[in-house]
Amino acid sequence: MISKLVRDYDLTVNILRARVTPREEGRLVLEMEGKRSALEAGLNYVREIGVDVQPLAQDVKWYEDRCTHCTACIAICPPKALDVDRRDMKVSFYRDKCIACELCIPVCPYQAMEILF
Ligand code: SF4
Ligand code: SF4
Structure with a gap:
């Protein structure tokens, strides 16, 4: 294929x-x-x-309400789809950068990231 x-x-x-x-x-x-x-x-x-x-963007979910902005996921996200604003230390998820590698899943202590497939 x-x-x-x-x-x-x-x-x-x-x-x-x-x-x-x-x-x-x-x-x-x-x-x-x-x-x-x-x-x-x-x-x-x-x-x-x-x-x-399926488009990838539909399958990766960041539950913002569960995220405590602990930044544990920032260093392991290869394309920086999870990134922190150093001014206020708030974490954001940039869906269009995410390659669904799943590295953030075991790292997040609050199950704020989920892959839906
Ligand atoms: S699945 Fe991979 S690329 Fe997407 S947010 Fe998690 S670590 Fe980053
Ligand atoms: S590891 Fe989880 S709780 Fe911590 S910043 Fe990343 S998504 Fe948010």
Whole structure:
């Protein structure tokens, strides 16, 4: 599937995370770049072969009401999707930067981060 997306649809595909078990359901987190028309065609192909496609942004949740701004997660978040404003020490979650690596999940003592897939 990945090689077809690259070869036939001229997309740049970066595998961020893969959990695939032979003959069982698998999950891939992909970053894809290309022309809009090529992206749409590539996603149509993926759906046609029976793969469910979800935008990543829907699947990572920061429960702001649970977050105590302890900053325990800041250093381990690779793309700085969780970051702190040093002026008031408030932590924010920048959903568009998140790559769903799950590193923050075990680190957060208050279960403020959740991956929903
Ligand atoms: S899942 Fe990874 S990238 Fe997203 S907020 Fe947590 S540590 Fe950062
Ligand atoms: S580890 Fe959890 S509680 Fe602490 S700042 Fe990060 S999200 Fe908030």
